[in-house]
Amino acid sequence: MEGYLGLIVILVVIALLAAGGMFLLFRPGGRAAPPTLPPEQAPAPEEEEVREGTVVEETATTTVPPPSPVAPPPVKPKVEVPPPSAGRMVRLRARLARSESALGRGLLELLSRDRLDEEVWEEIEETLIMADVGVGPTQAMVEELRTKVKVLGSRTEEEVRGLLREQLLAQIGDMDRTLNIRSHGERPAVVLVVGVNGTGKTTTAGKLARSLVGDGKKVVLGAADTFRAAAADQLQTWGERVGAEVVRGAEGADPASVAFDATAKGIADKADVVIIDTAGRLHTKTGLMDELGKVKRVVEKKATVDEVLLVLDATTGQNGMRQAQVFAEVVNVTGIALTKLDGTARGGIVISVQRELGVPVKLVGLGEGPDDLAPFEPKVFVDALLGDLG
Known part of the structure; x- marks a missing residue:
């Protein structure tokens, strides 16, 4: 009996071992696991074989472009301190x-x-x-x-x-040649600069601003010559050099609107003087001359126009006289600025223009430099005219 039981145990063990072998042989996947290789023999990741049913995702490589060079900010011109106008x-x-x-x-x-x-x-x-x-x-x-x-x-x-x-x-003559630039309480004095293109009108406006800044005045410039972008740019340069605010509009904008805005800016900034550069008017074009009258009327809604400076080229002689007469009919010219007086021997226009208009020459341009605009002094002028005895 004992022998019979031992035989049964042996058969059960053999059966279990056989069943375990079959399970290993026929397990899911149908393939035996690949042998494990030593680390030094393992393939590199990029050389691994793609297994069936396995999707390998590639990592996209993004090339970052180098940063664009940043343009340096525009360099503002150094604010200059002009000399005073006296002397x-x-x-x-x-x-x-x-x-x-x-x-x-x-x-x-x-x-x-x-x-x-x-x-x-x-x-x-x-x-x-x-x-x-x-x-x-x-x-x-x-x-x-x-x-x-x-x-x-x-x-x-x-x-x-x-x-x-x-x-x-x-x-x-002994005429009052003082510029009317005294402010009125909280309202600045307003100077209109008028004249035909080519006389140095915009340059005179810029030089006048520079001269007044040299005298300690706070100045606002109005670029109401909106028909020439170059005129507004030129005035902007003059203003930046001495720290004067410049009000300008788009090219072709209404000049009267720009003049109005400049006057309002002068009031808001508590400026002493507002200088408005108007468009160069051809004295034969009535429409443009009417527009100049409009500029003056619009400005007077905000402040008083204290000075209307007519810029004349001293080299034009009697032609300049005719220009002066037409301008005087449109606006109340209060003073003359004679430019290019250093380039002509015909300085007698000082006498004739005053005699014809009854308006004093208040400023003279005596060169191309920024400080070559000077208050007109008759005695200095005549002594220079006659020269020194030697």
């Missing part, structure tokens, strides 16, 4: 003398002759007219000189110079 004409006297001395020397030479016959007097008269003194003032000067010469008899060069100086000063 400018004295400092520029030598420059004026070089250009005007031909007229002075010519008159002195003629009047110093021993015998002043009719022919000499005609030459004196012609010299004055060629210098744009004007027919009326020339005749008045020649008549006075004739009388004085008869009284003096013989004349030294110093006496002749004294005679000419006296007559020129009399013809230039």
